[in-house]
Amino acid sequence: MILNPQFRTTSEVLRIAEESGDIYSKAVAQHSHGYSLYAKGLLKEAESHLLNGIGLSEKTDRPSWIGLSQILLGEVHSENGKFVEAKEHYRIANQTLEKWGLAPSVQALAKLGVIKSGILDYEKDIDMALLYEYPKDIKLNAFEGWAFRYVGEILLNIDDQHVPEVEHWIQNAIEADQRNRTMFSLGKDYALYAELFKRKGDRLKTQENLGKAIEILKECGADGWVEKYEKELASIS
Numbered sequence: 563m564i565l566n567p568q569f570r571t572t573s574e575v576l577r578i579a580e581e582s583g584d585i586y587s588k589a590v591a592q593h594s595h596g597y598s599l600y601a602k603g604l605l606k607e608a609e610s611h612l613l614n615g616i617g618l619s620e621k622t623d624r625p626s627w628i629g630l631s632q633i634l635l636g637e638v639h640s641e642n643g644k645f646v647e648a649k650e651h652y653r654i655a656n657q658t659l660e661k662w663g664l665a666p667s668v669q670a671l672a673k674l675g676v677i678k679s680g681i682l683d684y685e686k687d688i689d690m691a692l693l694y695e696y697p698k699d700i701k702l703n704a705f706e707g708w709a710f711r712y713v714g715e716i717l718l719n720i721d722d723q724h725v726p727e728v729e730h731w732i733q734n735a736i737e738a739d740q741r742n743r744t745m746f747s748l749g750k751d752y753a754l755y756a757e758l759f760k761r762k763g764d765r766l767k768t769q770e771n772l773g774k775a776i777e778i779l780k781e782c783g784a785d786g787w788v789e790k791y792e793k794e795l796a797s798i799s
Contacts, residue, residue: 569783572598576611589618593627597634601746603786605638612638629659629668636675645683652676670699674712681719688720707739707747711754718758728758749778753791760798768798 572595579591592615599608612631619627632655639648652675659669673696677688693716700709714731717724732755739748752775759767772795779787 569598569602585618586622586624589615589622589624589627591615592618593631596631600634600638601782601784603784603788603790605641605786609635609638625658625662626664626668629655629665629672632658633668633672633675636672636679640679640682645679649676649679649683652679667700667702667705670696671705671709671712674709674716678712678716681716686720688716703738703742704744706742707735707737707744707751710735710738711747711751714758715754718754718761725758725761729755732758745778746782746784749775749782749784749787751775752778753787756791756794765798769795772798 572591576591576595579587582588592611596608596611596615599605599611602608612635616628616631619625619631632651636648636651636655639645639651652672656669656672656676659665659672673692677693681688693713697709697713700706710731714728714735717731718728732751735751736748736755739745739751752771756768756771756775759771772791776788776791776795779791
């Protein structure tokens with residue numbers, strides 16, 4: 563995924579859609595540009611466009627777009643430490659898609675997002691059987707590594723007892739994203755891998771994996787994420 567051409571394309575699509583005045587075109591353009599902004603790491607701008615896209619999609623009965631944008635809003639709020647708000651966005655994503663019987667893979671990702679945001683907000687009472695079951699519902703390659711990474715992040719934040727499993731799930735995420743060529747997600751996998759080694763106190767492995775994350779995300783054009791991880795790397799160098 564090379565984001566700079568995508569970003570230019572979605573910017574132009576948004577301009578054309580706004581000029582056309584067609585509500586469906588505007589909804590699709592807002593969602594698409596919101597995703598481009600999120601992937602670039604421009605989270606504040608991404609939130610605005612994703613919310614606009616959801617508002618327009620609610621008027622045009624486009625639940626599939628609503629579901630994915632709600633997940634991305636969950637990501638934005640998680641990144642900003644607003645885990646209660648993140649959990650609500652994931653919940654709405656799942657509820658919307660279940661109601662319409664759409665996108666089982668995205669539903670599964672949303673369910674994992676609900677668990678992830680709850681754990682990050684210090685919830686501890688989760689159904690471990692469901693945690694391991696949801697990834698089996700992922701049938702779309704684009705979401706495979708993403709789901710595995712969510713499980714790894716959840717296990718990393720439950721308690722110290724699950725740390726041995728975390729590496730297994732992160733490695734699964736890396737293998738899936740390499741196989742599927744989902745490079746932005748791969749960069750995020752390595753960033754989580756770095757966090758695992760940081761908690762283990764392994765400075766060299768932390769630096770190595772942050773370096774891999776930065777390299778991949780630079781190639782993607784994910785400038786905001788590169789800046790974030792470069793600052794993290796500098797703080798431990």
